[in-house]
Amino acid sequence: xxxxxxxxxxxxxxxxxxxxxxxxxxxxxxxxxxxxxxxxxxxxxxxxxxxxxxxxxxxxxxxxxxxxxxxxxxxxxxxxxxxxxxxxxxxxxxxxxxxxxxxxxxxxxxxxxxxxxxxxxxxxxxxxxxxxxxxxxxxxxxxxxxxxxxxxxxxxxxxxxxxxxxxxxxxxxxxxx
Amino acid sequence: xxxxxxxxxxxxxxxxxxxxxxxxxxxxxxxxxxxxxxxxxxxxxxxxxxxxxxxxxxxxxxxxxxxxxxxxxxxxxxxxxxxxxxxxxxxxxxxxxxxxxxxxxxxxxxxxxxxxxxxxxxxxxxxxxxxxxxxxxxxxxxxxxxxxxxxxxxxxxxxxxxxxxxxxxxxxxxxxxxxxxxxxxxxxxxxxxxxxxxxxxxxxxxxxxxxxxxxxxxxxxxxxxxxxxxxxxxxxxxxxxxxx
Numbered sequence: 001x002x003x004x005x006x007x008x009x010x011x012x013x014x015x016x017x018x019x020x021x022x023x024x025x026x027x028x029x030x031x032x033x034x035x036x037x038x039x040x041x042x043x044x045x046x047x048x049x050x051x052x053x054x055x056x057x058x059x060x061x062x063x064x065x066x067x068x069x070x071x072x073x074x075x076x077x078x079x080x081x082x083x084x085x086x087x088x089x090x091x092x093x094x095x096x097x098x099x100x101x102x103x104x105x106x107x108x109x110x111x112x113x114x115x116x117x118x119x120x121x122x123x124x125x126x127x128x129x130x131x132x133x134x135x136x137x138x139x140x141x142x143x144x145x146x147x148x149x150x151x152x153x154x155x156x157x158x159x160x161x162x163x164x165x166x167x168x169x170x171x172x173x174x175x176x177x
Numbered sequence: 178x179x180x181x182x183x184x185x186x187x188x189x190x191x192x193x194x195x196x197x198x199x200x201x202x203x204x205x206x207x208x209x210x211x212x213x214x215x216x217x218x219x220x221x222x223x224x225x226x227x228x229x230x231x232x233x234x235x236x237x238x239x240x241x242x243x244x245x246x247x248x249x250x251x252x253x254x255x256x257x258x259x260x261x262x263x264x265x266x267x268x269x270x271x272x273x274x275x276x277x278x279x280x281x282x283x284x285x286x287x288x289x290x291x292x293x294x295x296x297x298x299x300x301x302x303x304x305x306x307x308x309x310x311x312x313x314x315x316x317x318x319x320x321x322x323x324x325x326x327x328x329x330x331x332x333x334x335x336x337x338x339x340x341x342x343x344x345x346x347x348x349x350x351x352x353x354x355x356x357x358x359x360x361x362x363x364x365x366x367x368x369x370x371x372x373x374x375x376x377x378x379x380x381x382x383x384x385x386x387x388x389x390x391x392x393x394x395x396x397x398x399x400x401x402x403x404x405x406x407x408x409x410x411x412x413x414x415x416x417x418x419x420x421x
Contacts, residue, residue, distance in 0.1 A: 085286055088307050089278075092286055097314035130314065135307060143306040147286035170304035176285025176297055176400075 004162060007039040007052045008083075009073055011066045012093040012131055013059030016148040017084035018042065021056070023151035031155075034162055052076055054161060056083040056154075057140075060090040061132045065125035074138035079161065082133070082140045083154070085147040085175055093131035101127045144169055146177030153177075191257035206248035206259055207235055217261050218270055218299055220277075220388055221336035222249045225409030227345060229337050233273055234299075237261045245269070267303070274300055275308045280359070282314065282331035286399075288390040293403035295388035296334060317362070322372030326384050326394055330362055333391035339363060339383035346412060351377040363391075382409075 010018060018041060024031070038049050048069075055077040061070055074080055085091035096104045104127070110117040134140055144157055144167075153173045160167035190199045193206070193215055200209035205228070210217050221232040228250045236245040240258035248261070260266070277283075277296065285297050317330035337354060340363065344350040351374050355364040365371045384392040385404045393402050 082307070090312070091284055094312070094314065095282065095284060095287075097312070098282070098316035133307070133312075136311070140307075145306055169306050171301070174285075174297060174301035175283075176288065176291040176294075 003036040004034060005038045005049070005051065005053045006035045006158075007048065007055040007073070007077070008037070008042065009039070009048075009055060009057050009059075009069065010041045011057065011059030011070065011087070011134075012062035013084065013086040014092075015041075015058070017056075017058035017086075020084075020146075020148040020151050021154055024155050025151070027151075027155050031158060035158070048073055048076060050076055052078070054079045054081065054158075056081050057087045057134050058083050060086045060093040061128070061134060061137045062090075062093050063125040063127050067128065067137065070134060070138050079141045080134075080139065081142045081144060081157065082135060083144050084149055085145055085177075087134045087140075088143050088145050089175065090131045090133045091147060094133075097130045101129060142167060142169070144173060145175045146173040147175070149173045149177060189253045189255045189257070191253050191255070191259065193259045194261055200253045202252065202254075204253055206237060206239075206246075206251050206253055206257075209253050210248065210259075210261060215261060217248050218303060219249060220295060220299065220334060221338065223338050223342075223386055223406065223409065225346070225413040226338060226341045226386070229341065232277075232334070232336055234270055236266060236269060238263055238266065270303050271305055274303060274305050275310050277334050278305075278308050279310045279312045280315070281333065282317065283389070284331075288332065289393045289397045289399060289402040290390040290404070291400040293400070294390060297389075313359075315359075320365075320371045321395070322370035323374075323377070323379070323395075324372065325379060326371070326381065326392060328363070328371060329391055329393070331391075332389045333363060334389060335361055335363070336388055337363075338386040338388065339392060342382045342386045342409070346409070347378060347380050347382050349376045349378050349380075352383060 008018065037043050038052060039045050055073055057080060061067055082088045086093055105119050109119045144153060146153060156172055157167045187202050188199055189202050193210055196213065198209055198213045207217055218234040220234055221229045230247040230250040233247060235248040237248045238260040239246050285291050319329050321327040340352040340354060343352045351365050352363055354361055355368055356362055365374045366376055384394060385406055
């Protein structure tokens with residue numbers, strides 16, 4: 001039997017959800033027998049492959065780059081999972097949302113900078129007007145709240161999917177976790 | 178004999194979700210449901226305070242009524258047939274919770290009451306894994322002018338527990354609601370900073386009845402604050418006895 005092709009992606013988040021993924025510890029070895037990680041900040045490939053069975057998305061959609069990435073990923077993924085509060089609700093990245101992007105940039109790069117205060121105008125992708133939950137941009141198949149979702153929760157989600165079931169998260173995780 | 182008749186007339190029998198239950202005529206549907214272990218979600222209701230009927234989470238179906246009725250303010254009646262868990266009610270509750278979450282800035286991950294919050298735990302209990310309506314991201318003002326406590330309006334759901342406990346139990350009436358609709362917010366005195374309030378006794382009752390992290394003790398970090406509410410029913414009971 002061919003392995004399930006799994007990807008993980010890190011948008012506007014703190015990497016905590018990926019840390020929680022790694023916290024599955026020895027269960028990762030067990031998962032590796034059934035799953036191949038084809039794209040992730042944790043593995044080498046730099047391009048998102050053409051066909052992926054399951055993608056775990058950490059983080060909110062906050063920049064033009066995030067927006068391009070998530071659309072690209074959605075088109076190549078069968079089951080897209082919003083992993084963690086930033087992907088599900090936009091969470092902490094959305095705390096800038098009551099303010100304008102100009103105000104936010106000024107605060108970060110000018111008011112709080114002591115050396116050469118200046119707003120970046122290249123390399124750093126432009127921010128969207130609002131940090132957005134993933135499901136407001138593309139279709140999400142499974143929502144896994146939690147900040148971060150525990151390793152047990154992530155393991156439960158993946159093993160349920162491997163068994164061909166849709167995971168029911170209602171009593172497994174909560175916002176904030 | 179007369180006493181017995183009085184007791185009987187004051188006892189009402191009814192059905193909740195098909196179960197035969199009974200309660201005193203001065204009890205609400207919510208009281209009787211809880212006595213019988215039937216779950217009806219609430220946020221604004223708190224034992225020891227007057228009923229407010231504001232959060233609408235306790236809406237139930239009552240046979241013969243075309244309207245949904247709030248269980249916390251609807252008294253039981255003889256022969257009443259109540260439904261608390263129809264698909265329609267489950268959908269409405271979820272909708273109400275989503276609207277509450279979308280209307281404020283409820284970021285559980287960085288909240289002092291993370292893990293001890295009634296809004297957070299109720300969202301989990303009713304199975305709200307995400308919010309389908311657009312978030313409003315309002316810009317709301319934090320008041321940290323009080324020496325010991327702070328108010329983060331971003332996390333306020335306008336349950337008015339603070340308003341009621343301050344008025345009904347502490348007798349100070351420092352808190353009230355200002356504005357209407359989406360502009361509504363809680364204020365101290367005549368919309369002065371809390372720290373400058375002349376009526377506030379700094380008793381902290383408002384902080385402890387608040388279901389979310391809107392009112393909290395200063396110096397608490399994320400997830401460090403839990404609310405102590407057990408004092409309230411005792412306090413109310415003792416006062417009722419004294420006044421008799």
